[in-house]
Amino acid sequence: MLIHPWDAPHDDAEWQHWLARHDFGQLAVNGGDGEPPYVQPLHFAYDPGQREIVTHLARPNPLWPALEARPDVLLSVVDDYAYVPGPWQAAPDVPPEHGVPTSLYAAVQLRCRAQVVDDPAQKAALLNRQVDHFQPRGVSARAAAGEEPYGRMLAGIRALRLEVTDVRAKFKYAGRKPAEVRERIAAGLAARGGPGDARAREHLLRRREA
Secondary structure, X not given: OOOOHHHOOOOHHHHHHHHHOOOEEEEEEOOOOOOOOEEEEEEOEEEOOOOEEEEEEXXXXXXXXXXXXXXXXXXXXXXXXXXXXXXXXXXXXXXXXXXXXXXXXXXXXXXXXXXXXXXXXXXXXXXXXXXXXXXXXXXXXXXXXXXXXXXXXXXXXXXXXXXXXXXXXEEEOOOOOOHHHHHHHHHHHHHHOOOOHHHHHHHHHHHHHO
């Protein structure tokens, strides 16, 4: 992922705050020789203190042999995106029809070292951590090896502990454009009101102020 200086996060807190609210991504696992990578959409829970991600997948998933052979993986999270028409991007001294369209988006890529967890008690503990991230305690029963209601289901999944070894983050929100163009883009997003436009506009204005 290309990251220009004007698209880089201002500090680690910026991408960490964003990632805390975005917990669905795509896990890319190296394929075998001559094979494309496996890409698996999934929910996950990220613990910034331990620099660790926990998740789980069904046991029949075909990526397991590739992951165990090459445990270095990449988790990619992209959101808050919007398409910007060319006229919104046009420089102040050129005709609007000469503007170049672009995309606005936020992206975080986490390079990880994967550890597969098959021990039932450890799987239950990791699964509970993930559930705790997504819903309040007490909404669902706790998973415990050999106990109802989920104990027998644990055999059908494998848990993943992902140790984060590197992070690349990008906030592409017209950071290099002059103030007049950024204001025009912000106004266009507000008027259009399409999916993602409000969040993209928030990022554009927030990063402008910073």
